Amino acid sequence: MGSVSHDDIEPVTDRVHDNSWSANLEKPVHAEDRDLVVEQARDAVTHTAPGNHVNLVTHGDHGHPETYLYEELRAAFDGVDLEYVEQCGCGGHVTRARVGDDAETGAPEAAATEETTSEEG
Known part of the structure; x- marks a missing residue:
């Protein structure tokens, strides 16, 4: 991917989701960098409140x-x-990560969760 640092890439999310949502890890930058996909998938799980996916x-x-x-x-x-949910028509893949009620994800407390609508598409 050249000299672009992962720190220079827009994060997959910037808040904790106290609902179910989707993380788009199939942008062109993701096609070029599998490590970025793994890193941002971890971030997405970390930002998903327990009891959601x-x-x-x-x-x-x-x-x-x-x-x-x-x-x-x-x-x-x-x-x-x-x-594993499905392969999209465009060739991408959908995996559902369910965060259990007792999961240790490192997410901030639910009280810090913003009340907004789902980003699920």
């Missing part, structure tokens, strides 16, 4: 997310269940 929509160029993403997420989080 995030749909991780990953770029098709990296193949099935089970081959590179699931192990990384399982190693990073306890209490997060992963479910």
